[in-house]
Amino acid sequence: MMRRANFLLLGLSALAAPLLPLGASPARAEPSGSLVLYTSQLEPDAARTVELFQKRHPQVKVEWIRGGTNQIMPRLRAEIAAGAPRADVLLLADSLTFEGLKQEGLLRPSPEVQTGNTPAAVHDPDRTYFGTKLLTTGIVMNTRAPFTPKGWADLLRPEARNMTAMPAPAVSGAAAIHVQAVAQAPSLGWGYWEKLAEAGLQPRGGNGAVMQAVAGGERAFGMVVDYMPIREATKGAPVRFIFPEEGVSAITEPAAILKSSKNPEAAAAFISFLLSKEGQELASSQGFLPADPNVVPPEGFPDPKSIKLLPFDAGRAAAEREQDLRRFNQIVGQ
């Protein structure tokens, strides 16, 4: 059954995938030169990632720029329109953005990237982009909320009227995927969004804004990426994160090399580093669920095998993204 697609399967497919022998290519020259990274990672996380990469490849000098996906993309678009894209590597929230770039022929297929123990399912089969971790979208609730929801459907209960916040799909790639994943799910579908909109759903801002609304008690429930409430709850914020019983949607924060890159060797080395055991442990230490099922998840997360994913047809979602988001915006009155 499709809905049973879970981490167990992802883990099995990883074992089935041919593992590239580590260190079996001594002939490859040590990468060097400068590398420009555009990323939507949080500021301290991006700094730490670059620092550890440079420790391993001291001859590469990484220059990085951090911004929301909705800041990085217009910038990149303008650079491309002016005929001079700057970035070598992109590390952004969701695969659909990359799917679009791939279809425009802007991404470089990179078979030389070493994917380590990460499951093949999180990577593009044509190897133009590579999932680096899993950010799931579930429910955050204020501890003073009138009830504890078990699943997405509970947000339709009359007590939850006007109490649910979610990030705007225009801001958050995770929210955009979530809109489509819920719409694709047979048990939820577009009807779910319509009912939720009637019950006063208000998409606004990014995931940080949703956290603020729920933690501050302006809203009782929110749809949000996992690491924020899990991390804030350990600091004492009055919130709880719930993995709904129907399943969570997930984005993989993929990395890709632009076709225009002047230093693809260093770029490939950077992505290989992200997918290596060290890179995956780094992601876990930053509070993210690593893509590599063998790496221990961060504190506060349940056993990855117990997390259920909503079924998701990525190809269909990429093709229908624009019309889906327009339909969603019409439903919520935007």
Place this chain on the structure above:
Amino acid sequence: MPRRRWPLPAFATLALLWLAVVGLAPALRLLAEAAGPALPRLMQDAAVWRAAGRSLLVAGGAAALATLLGAAQAGLLLLREVPWRRGLIFLCILPLLVPAQILALAFIQMGGPSSPLLLALGLAPPLGTTNPFYGAGGMILLLGIQGAPLVLLAIAALVRRVPGELLPAARGMGASPSTALRQVVWPLLLPGLLAGAGLAFVAALGNFGIAALLGIPGRYVLLPVLIWQRLSATGPAALTQVAALSLLLAVLALPGLLAQFLAARRAGWAAGKPFQPLPATPLARAALLPLSLYLLLVLGLPLVALVASALVPAMGVPVSPATVTLRHFAATLAPGAHTLAALGNSLLLSGGAALLLAAAALPVALALRHRAIRWATAGADLPYALPGACTAVSVILLVLGLPGGSLVYGTLGLILFAYLARFQALALRPVAAAAARLDPALEDAARGMGAGPLLRLAAVHLPPLAPALTAGAILVMLLAVNEVTVSSLLLGPGTVTLGVLVFNLQDGGQSPQAAAVSCLSLLLVAGLMAAATLLGRRLPAGTLPWRP
């Protein structure tokens, strides 16, 4: 007034060149992207027209409210000698310093179910009630509040230019003081009112922070939000759509540009004694109470909300003696937090932009009697009406398209250029209104005595225009120091500005630390303004708007 031949054609040419490079070129480069098949499709999009109509309504309402508030403040504080006058003028300008999103969040919190104020009064609506500030009314209110200082400053730039002899003359003819103010002084201040109203209209039209925070949850989408939604859409058509929508926004900005255009129409008057405010009436003293309440609401409230959210250990924890922590302030100042670097960059950029724009505003304002220059300034005002993201994209398109442009790309120079384009209108408008009122006889006299163009600029034009120039520079400084959108798209590797730092922290869900950075930056800018006040004692009276 007969049209006169411009005595300094070299300056006029320079002014035109400056406007072309700084204002027109980026705007035109963006609009060039609009050509294409996206345009007709966009014209049939009902959402676009709905957003355009709503934008016009909200900006119009906000401009009217800002004019009302600004004129009331001016009438009370600039024309009457009320107690604590200087301090109050200073405070009336400060709402500009409060970033739009902080003001909006404070009001949302105040009117919402978790409002400490409403809870204390027992009036808090139940959890889940729609916030009264969401929607058109709330946006008009907040945009009006943010626009009021623009009107006040534009009027203040003119007050010093009102001939002091007028009031005694009117009084001599039997007019009561208030009649004299109403019938003689206010008509002379009308251009300032008009310039301020136009500026407030354009500012409200292009405001993104309030439109996003109050409009999106209120299901009332304005054009800047629509532009931003389309900009973040995937696909290569995004830029074309955004350019086309920018064109539409430019058309909507026309009433505001027209108001400023009219305000700068030349009608000089002879400079005499500077205007002296009239003694305060009991009514004026009584009006200080509502003014203080207003200032408490628009300044105190966001400040308290900000400080409160910076002092708690995590989001949503109530403030109490047991929970208060200075941890986030410590983290803000820790090495590696970039706060000091961001502060330095923001001060450099906003100060640099303010100085350059004020320096450029003088020749441009003096050249405004040429029709070509007036049209050029109207075009150069455009980037101020467009959302910051559009300015940033247009600057990327322009600079990377130039040979050697990649040398500037990713440096602070690029952001400075974008700031010059974006804030040109703010620096120019108060000066333009004041320059139109210069007495042409002075210029002729100086020329008759053989003074060269530069000397005339420094000795004849600079002193009477200094108040307007500083008013413009202060506007630029206050708005640029917390600027987010432009710098977030143009930053180079390893650099960060204050606004972007706050945004990044908030984006990562670390809003207590974001609030701590905001507190520090507010403190710093208020300190800078206080320092300017101290230094301002050496400047001619009226140079600083709050030291009339």
